[in-house]
Amino acid sequence: VSNASVSLGAVYCIGRNYAQHAAELNNPVPSEPIVFMKSAAAIRGLSPQPMAFASEAYDHEVEVVLQIGKRCELGSAPGWEAISAITLGLDLTRREEQNRLKTLGLPWENAKNFAGSGVLAQWQPIQAFPQPDGIEFFLKVRGETRQQGNSKDMLFSVPTILRHLCARLALNSGDVIFTGTPPGVGKLRVGDPFEIGFVGGKAFAGQL
Numbered sequence: 622v623s624n625a626s627v628s629l630g631a632v633y634c635i636g637r638n639y640a641q642h643a644a645e646l647n648n649p650v651p652s653e654p655i656v657f658m659k660s661a662a663a664i665r666g667l668s669p670q671p672m673a674f675a676s677e678a679y680d681h682e683v684e685v686v687l688q689i690g691k692r693c694e695l696g697s698a699p700g701w702e703a704i705s706a707i708t709l710g711l712d713l714t715r716r717e718e719q720n721r722l723k724t725l726g727l728p729w730e731n732a733k734n735f736a737g738s739g740v741l742a743q744w745q746p747i748q749a750f751p752q753p754d755g756i757e758f759f760l761k762v763r764g765e766t767r768q769q770g771n772s773k774d775m776l777f778s779v780p781t782i783l784r785h786l787c788a789r790l791a792l793n794s795g796d797v798i799f800t801g802t803p804p805g806v807g808k809l810r811v812g813d814p815f816e817i818g819f820v821g822g823k824a825f826a827g828q829l
């Protein structure tokens with residue numbers, strides 16, 4: 622699920638990065654990026670694979686996903702030049718479990734980091750995106766459009782996210798960042814066929 626030359630590193634995810642998505646879950650708009658992580662073992666490709674909690678329905682979150690192409694030192698403020706490839710992914714979420722953990726003030730990992738919870742389409746070189754901060758993208762489930770968004774609507778831009786992360790640690794080639802989901806989250810079940818794609822560009826068929 623990564624460029625042939627790059628192995629998967631750390632997987633960072635940004636929460637509530639679209640105002641309309643924060644609103645649909647009755648969450649306040651954050652004043653700084655909300656960061657959580659998935660393990661490499663949680664990441665899978667588009668074809669069906671065994672999933673943890675496979676009897677559950679998951680909330681789908683389609684997201685623009687970035688691949689770091691070169692090391693970014695602690696304390697640096699990298700921009701788009703640090704990104705080597707872009708794809709789309711699904712951040713699958715056990716929403717009821719997340720709500721339970723939120724109520725208790727506990728971390729979200731049990732709701733976000735489990736086998737199969739991070740789905741990645743094929744990486745596209747950054748050069749394929751003349752305007753990478755205005756990427757329009759969608760998710761269809763069983764042929765029905767569920768989510769559509771544009772990365773220009775991110776609350777925190779890619780350089781802001783990179784600076785926020787690099788204030789805390791170095792980023793390495795192969796690290797990836799899920800950049801948050803636009804509104805329209807809903808349920809996805811094991812066996813559901815879906816399509817994630819760039820509006821006017823490549824689309825990728827998958828099955829949970």
Ligand code: ZN
Pocket residue numbers: 634635636682684712799801802
């Ligand atoms: Zn997400």
